[in-house]
Amino acid sequence: MSSTSPKASAFDSRVPAYLQRLERTTDAVLPPASTDPARLHEAIRYACEGGKHLRALMVYAAGETLGVTPEQLDAAACSVELIHAYSLVHDDLPGMDNDDLRRGRPTVHKAYDEATAILVGDTLQTSAFxxxxxxxxxDDAQKVQMIRALAHASGSLGMVGGQAVDMASENLTLTLPQLESLHARKTGALILVTCQLAAIAANATEATRKGLEHYGRCIGLAFQIQDDVLDQIADTATLGKTAGKDLAQHKSTFPSLLGLEQAQQRAHALFDEARNAARGIAGHAEPLLWLADHIQQRDH
Amino acid sequence: MSSTSPKASAFDSRVPAYLQRLERTTDAVLPPASTDPARLHEAIRYACEGGKHLRALMVYAAGETLGVTPEQLDAAACSVELIHAYSLVHDDLPGMDNDDLRRGRPTVHKAYDEATAILVGDTLQTSAFxxxxxxxxxDDAQKVQMIRALAHASGSLGMVGGQAVDMASENLTLTLPQLESLHARKTGALILVTCQLAAIAANATEATRKGLEHYGRCIGLAFQIQDDVLDQIADTATLGKTAGKDLAQHKSTFPSLLGLEQAQQRAHALFDEARNAARGIAGHAEPLLWLADHIQQRDH
Structure with missing residues (x-):
């Protein structure tokens, strides 16, 4: 880890405990793998294994910044991971991206079958709500606000809409604003909502929420640029998913529009902007600074 | 309509207004068809067109019985229809039942494409919540209770679980209890939840809720037996979906286990039991009696 903050290790030391909380919450909301129909419940759990859980960590980091207890963040952290997991299962389907590998293992429709994968994604979404x-x-008011925010982020104006635009954009050369708009929906919306959920848990002021949202938008876009860069320069073993896919599918990417070096510079500037936003939030910014560093340094 | 009740026409006369309310609520929650990405939003609306909207009418009928205003039922009625619509779109996919015809028109993946159909189903589910x-x-407490009930009914212990069992049961001969358990989940859970949502809107007593639930369970099972019977005796033009599918897919059905005549008798007895349950509810049972008659007399 870099040391942009003197307390750079503090959140780091709590990450294992947060990941354990996420696991416990997920385990409690999903029926046991032996529950009838067992094959479906086994596949649901398979789909939730592995992954870096960056979105859950963002919920915990943003919540910690605002002084929220972990208990009040567990459901939110789990819900974004469940939406993320459902979207991966459906995106990997033969009728979508048709991918065999995810998180270093066979995708759900490869490990089970296509019908099961469709149903797994469907029920993971249900479980998120x-x-x-x-x-x-x-309290009920917070639950309702969170459900609204999550639905907006994951629906046709957010994540699913972005996926639709992405598929329609194969073989097209997009402009930079078009590419940014696509990714603000496809990956950005679910990253942004982690900050919104934490703000709801904190009953935060509008100013605080807006500051957090700016952080979330910068991280979301930087994350995607980095994803495009990694797809181009990393190998499949490191990524745990098929590398070089963007080129194979003739997709516009940040490196293809900006060049590799300028794309990397843009991501770098966005991570800096995210850190500035974090420092501007009335709270203890260290968790958000740590997370920006952590994401910036990932290699997969 | 039969005249099991002297007021048998009263709910009937309000059905068009209820269906208009459903249409308005659905129209308001879904983005306009021209919203970017337009192809997705067009397909989402296509998937919601047509249908008998029996589940929405059950919400309105059960709510009217308990004295709930239509305004307090609109979201619940719309939410079950959105879940139902999503399940049809996904069930029809090539990786599931692979069906070309639904509600007398091409299925969504036929009218658009498979990726769009996956995303349409995904976002219809999101819109339901x-x-x-x-x-x-x-109020927020009612919203939260409704979301819990709808999630339970549509998830892996309800509708989606039933669909998984149904697919796993092709080419198997089920026992009658196994077949009833399958359908209690696959179609029964979403019919039952219409009664539960109405009870939540009414802040009903436990006794009232239980009475309504008994009505809902009887209707749900009767509805499915009738579906199996119609699949065997009706033609594709009348059904608006492929007839004779159960036989072609070697599925156990109520007629295949009980014989056609006994299956029809069992449905008849269940409709009678539903009417008895309706008369036992502290309220104005006529809407529920009308609905039982209406469903019993359908030919598709």
Whole structure:
């Protein structure tokens, strides 16, 4: 880790505990793998294994910055990971990106079958809303606000809309604003909502929420640029998913529009802007600074 | 319509107004067809067109029985229809039932493409939870209870689980209890939840809720037996979907296990039991009696 903050290791030391909380919350909302129909429930759990859980960590980091207890963040952290997991299962389907490899293992439709993968994605989405609605640590007003925010981020004006635009854009050369708009929806919306959920858990002021949202938007875009860069320069073993896919699918990417070096510079500037936004939030910014560093340094 | 009740025409006369309310609520929660990405939004609306909207009518009928205003039922009625619509779009996919015809028109993946159909189903599910979370006519506690009930009914212990069992049961001969358990989940859970949502909107007593649930369970099972019967005896033009599918897919059905005549008798007895349950509810049972008659007499 770099040392942009003297307390750079503080959030780091709590990450394992947060990941354990995420695992426990996910385990509690999903029926046991032996529950009838067992093959479906086994596949649901398979789809949730692995992954870096950056979105959950963003919920915990943003919440910690605002002084929220972990209990009040568990459902939110779990819900974004469930939406993320569902989107990966469906994006990998033969009728979509048709991918065999995810998180270094066979995709759900490869490990099971296509019908099961469709149903796994469907029920992971259901569980995301269920975990918010059944939290013991949030009041009803917070639950409703979180469900609205998550639905907006993941629906046709957010993540799913971005995926639709992405598929329609194969073999087209997009402009930079078009590419940014696509990714603000496809990956950005779900990253942004982690900050919004934390703000709801904190009953934050509008100013605080806006500051957090600016952080979230910068991280979301930087994350995607970095993803495009990694797709081009990393190998499949490191990524845990098929490398070089963008080129194979003739997709516009930040490196293809800006050149590799300028894309990397743009991501760098966005991470800096995110850190500036984090420092401007009334709270203890260290978790958000750590997360910006952590994401910036990932190699997959 | 039969005249099991002297007021048998009263709910009937309000059905067009209820269907208009459903259309308005659905129209408001879905982005306009011209919204970017337009192809996706067009396909989402295509998937919601047509259909008998029996589930929405059950919400309105059960709510009317308990004295709930239509405003307090709109979101619930819309949410079950959105879940139903999403499930049809995904069930029809090539990786699932692979069907070309639905509601007398090409299925979504035929009219558009497979990727679009996956995303349409995904976002219809999202919209179902969104419409409950954004209702102006419910308090937050009711919204949360409804979202929990809908998630339970549509998830892996309900509708999606039933679909998984159904697909796993092709070419198997089920026992009658196994077949009933399958359909209690696949179609029954979403019919049952219409009664539960109405009970939540009414802040009903436990006794009332249980009475309504008994009505809902009887209707749900009767509806499915009737579906199996119609699949065997009706033609594709009348059904608006492919007839004779159960036989072609070697599925156990109520007629295949009980014989056609006994299956029809069992449905008849269940409709009678539903009417008895309706008369036992503290309220104005006529809407529920009308609905039982209406469903019993359908030919598609």
């Amino acid at each position: 269920e975990v918010l609605a059944t939290s013991d640590a949030l | 969104e419409v409950l979370a954004t209702s102006d006519a419910l």
